[in-house]
Amino acid sequence: MAVAAVGVSWIHRLHDPGVLCPLRALTGLPCPLCGGTTVFIESGAGHPVRGALANPLALTGAAAVALAPLGLGGRWWALQPKTRARMLGAALVGSELWQLVRFGVLRV
Structure with a gap:
């Protein structure tokens, strides 16, 4: 994952593709996953705090996927389906609330 983050950061420096989120591109409003790419770009560029602030959910999800083989995945699947859905x-x-505040749509 670290190698991929550095690679994405390097590619992004050479060619910025702009807004990747279809919802944000069409409406200007971020989706709950907005900032997911930024997490890896910033982390790969050596700015882990900026990456974490871009989308804590994406960072947590990436960490969960990385740690799942160590037994944490079993705990997730042991939960009831309704609990996982909630x-x-x-x-x-x-x-989504985090992104709305981050993009200035909501003020706290």
Whole structure:
């Protein structure tokens, strides 16, 4: 994952593709996953705090995927389906609120 982050950061420096999120490109409003690419670009460029602030959910998801083989994945799948759905729903709502504040749509 670290090698991929450095690679994405390097490619992004050479060619900035602009806004990748279809929802944001069409409406100007960020989705809950907006900033996911920025997490890896900033982390790969040596700015982990800026990366974490771009989208904590994407960073947490990447960490969960990386740690799943160590047994944490089993704990997730041991949860009831409704519990997993509620946790994912709460994470997505929280992430959307985070993005709306980050992009200045909501003020706190």
